[in-house]
Amino acid sequence: MSVFKNQFLSSIEPPAYLLVFLHGYNNTREEMSPLYSYLQSKLPNLAIAAPEGQNESHKEPERKSWYKISGFDHENKRRLQETPVEEIAQIYNQAAPALAETAENMNLYIDDIQKRYGFCDQNTYIAGFSQGAMLAIWTALIRKQKLAGCFSFSGLAAGNDYLDDKIVSRPNIYLLHGKDDNQVLFKCMAYTADWLAKENVPVQTAAFEKLGHHILHVELDYIANIIKSC
Numbered sequence: 001m002s003v004f005k006n007q008f009l010s011s012i013e014p015p016a017y018l019l020v021f022l023h024g025y026n027n028t029r030e031e032m033s034p035l036y037s038y039l040q041s042k043l044p045n046l047a048i049a050a051p052e053g054q055n056e057s058h059k060e061p062e063r064k065s066w067y068k069i070s071g072f073d074h075e076n077k078r079r080l081q082e083t084p085v086e087e088i089a090q091i092y093n094q095a096a097p098a099l100a101e102t103a104e105n106m107n108l109y110i111d112d113i114q115k116r117y118g119f120c121d122q123n124t125y126i127a128g129f130s131q132g133a134m135l136a137i138w139t140a141l142i143r144k145q146k147l148a149g150c151f152s153f154s155g156l157a158a159g160n161d162y163l164d165d166k167i168v169s170r171p172n173i174y175l176l177h178g179k180d181d182n183q184v185l186f187k188c189m190a191y192t193a194d195w196l197a198k199e200n201v202p203v204q205t206a207a208f209e210k211l212g213h214h215i216l217h218v219e220l221d222y223i224a225n226i227i228k229s230c
Contacts, residue, residue, distance in 0.1 A: 003108075005052040006113070007052070009047065018117070018125070020106075020109075020136075021036065021126075021127045022106075022132030023050070024132050026060070027053075027132075038217055039220045039224060049113045053066040054066075067095065067098035073091050079182060088156075092158035093162065095158050096159030099138050099159045102138075107143050110124065121143075121145040126140055130154050130183065130213065133152035133154060133184075141167045141170070142167065149172045150174070153215050154184050154213055172202045173201055174204050176206045176208070176223075177205075178213065179209055179211065181213045
């Protein structure tokens with residue numbers, strides 16, 4: 001039984017593909033829903049599973065997170081352009097224990113959804129935004145079976161110093177990032193791509209002009225075309 005609350009969205013029966021889409025830090029499913037609808041307008045045979053993080057914002061309980069990040073970067077160095085990307089990675093390494101536990105639970109969630117709706121790893125994708133992107137990368141790499149692909153929106157290979165000896169699967173990973181992102185800095189994409197390549201994980205990158213820390217339809221078009229071509 002999954003520890004995550006679930007929303008399952010399907011346009012047609014039976015759908016051909018499953019996309020597990022993970023929201024960002026202190027996000028809501030309502031905020032993400034228009035993105036799901038747009039993506040399904042491009043891929044009517046796509047089912048989307050939208051689990052919900054267990055951690056509540058202390059100010060707005062309806063806002064959810066996958067794991068708590070408070071307390072390990074009091075000076076917000078990870079968001080300063082002058083901070084070297086290697087130092088940013090070290091800051092995120094502190095999240096590794098929480099990431100590892102949450103990724104294990106996410107793989108149990110994927111198993112449950114696949115069994116319930118008749119999917120397999122060959123037609124299952126995972127995507128995530130921001131903190132959800134970091135979790136998506138962990139989940140895909142430690143999964144016993146290789147997923148069809150992993151899409152990271154404005155993410156990072158967080159906790160990679162602890163992840164490198166836990167990699168089991170090497171699915172195609174697609175990194176999408178806005179050049180004006182001031183939350184997870186754009187230079188984190190190149191760092192993540194280099195690390196994945198060193199770990200022999202197939203990786204592709206896509207950079208977007210005048211894009212901050214959010215998702216544009218052009219990015220959803222990008223991943224829709226990838227799924228269509230597979």
